Amino acid sequence: xxxxxxxxxxxxxxxxxxxxxxxxxxxxxxxxxxxxxxxxxxxxxxxxxxxxxxxxxxxxxxxxxxxxxxxxxxxxxxxxxxxxxxxxxxxxxxxxxxxxxxxxxxxxxxxxxxxxxxxxxxxxxxxxxxxxxxxxxxxxxxxxxxxxxxxxxxxxxxxxxxxxxxxxxxxxxxxxxxxxxxxxxxxxxxxxxxxxxxxxxxxxxxxxxxxxxxxxxxxxxxxxxxxxxxxxxxxxxxxxxxxxxxxxxxxxxxxxxxxxxxxxxxxxxx
Numbered sequence: 001x002x003x004x005x006x007x008x009x010x011x012x013x014x015x016x017x018x019x020x021x022x023x024x025x026x027x028x029x030x031x032x033x034x035x036x037x038x039x040x041x042x043x044x045x046x047x048x049x050x051x052x053x054x055x056x057x058x059x060x061x062x063x064x065x066x067x068x069x070x071x072x073x074x075x076x077x078x079x080x081x082x083x084x085x086x087x088x089x090x091x092x093x094x095x096x097x098x099x100x101x102x103x104x105x106x107x108x109x110x111x112x113x114x115x116x117x118x119x120x121x122x123x124x125x126x127x128x129x130x131x132x133x134x135x136x137x138x139x140x141x142x143x144x145x146x147x148x149x150x151x152x153x154x155x156x157x158x159x160x161x162x163x164x165x166x167x168x169x170x171x172x173x174x175x176x177x178x179x180x181x182x183x184x185x186x187x188x189x190x191x192x193x194x195x196x197x198x199x200x201x202x203x204x205x206x207x208x209x210x211x212x213x214x215x216x217x218x219x220x221x222x223x224x225x226x227x228x229x230x231x232x233x234x235x236x237x238x239x240x241x242x243x244x245x246x247x248x249x250x251x252x253x254x255x256x257x258x259x260x261x262x263x264x265x266x267x268x269x270x
Contacts, residue, residue, distance in 0.1 A: 004066045004077050006046035009167070013134075014039045015255075020138035024148075024268050030095075030141050037091035037103045038137065040084045045110030047081035050074075052114050060174040085111075099140035106130045106137065123168075123182030124161045131160025139269050146269045151210025155257070158203035165196035200253045201227050207257045211267070222260055226253060 017038040021031040050057070050067045057068035066072045088107055092100040109126035117126055134156050135148035168175070168184040169192055176185055184192040204226045208219050 001047075001066075001072060001077070001080060003064075004047055004050045004072060005043050006049065009163075010039070010042040010046050013042050017134060017137065019255075020135055020268065024135075024138040024142060026138065026141055033091060033094060034099070034103070034137055034141060037088055037095065037100075038106065038134075040091060041088040041103065041107035041110070044081045044084035044088060044107065045114065047077050047084060048111060049114045051078035051081055056178040056180075060178050062174065095141050096145075098145045099137060102133050102136045102140055105133050118182045119180045121183055121186060123184070124164050127160035127164040128157040129160075131163070132157035135268060142269070148268050149210065151206055152268055155203045155206040155210065158199050158206065159253075159257070162196050162199035162203065165192050165199070169193060169196065197229075197231070200229075204253065204257050204260075207260060219260060222256070226256065229253060 014035060018031070018035050021034050026034065050065055051074050053065075054067045054074045057065045060068075062068045067074050067077055085107070089104065092103040092107075094100070095103060109130035113123065113126040117123055132153045135152040139146050139148045165184050168182065169189065172185055172189055172192070175182070187195065201223075204223055208223050
């Protein structure tokens with residue numbers, strides 16, 4: 001069941017949410033509630049993905065998928081997705097109308113992707129919207145329901161699209177064989193391998209240059225390091241080696257971006 005929930009993305013998004021909640025200055029209790037709402041939502045997205053894709057995964061020979069490999073039944077995973085969805089709705093509503101709606105928008109994007117958007121030109125859109133709205137999940141519970149700064153939402157959207165491209169890259173051939181033709185499949189391996197890391201670098205630049213005031217020189221040095229990481233990611237993608245490591249690299253860059261923002265002293269709120 002742990003493997004079926006897509007643990008890497010689930011943990012990454014939950015950890016990113018926890019970092020944003022801390023940066024927004026949420027009280028501990030509210031922050032825990034925000035993280036719990038996002039975590040249960042991610043569980044529902046991961047489990048629903050494996051339940052919905054069980055037949056396709058079997059055809060593709062995806063032995064890394066527990067349902068396709070017969071290690072857990074599709075019915076059990078589907079039931080778990082339903083329970084997690086009910087929990088995330090309840091937890092989100094406890095946050096209040098606006099923050100709850102933001103949290104549920106993130107979940108709705110994941111389910112929309114699983115239910116068919118991933119097979120269209122617009123496969124990037126659920127990721128862009130979900131990651132773009134994620135900073136709002138952290139700021140809207142504050143008094144007065146403030147929205148995050150525009151640059152924070154833009155950076156989130158860019159990170160989301162990059163994550164989509166890099167996460168899809170290792171499975172392009174299997175997806176095409178089972179009728180999935182999202183944006184990465186239509187762009188092709190080479191373009192996807194270049195665009196994904198490039199978006200990571202652009203997102204990092206937005207985080208450094210977006211907040212008011214002049215960033216310190218050392219932050220631009222950090223941007224150069226991240227650019228080198230992005231260029232290395234392009235080389236890996238073009239060679240077709242260690243493709244799954246690219247998604248983990250995206251997570252690490254996102255974490256580095258969060259740290260850069262934290263030490264900058266800028267405000268997440270617009």
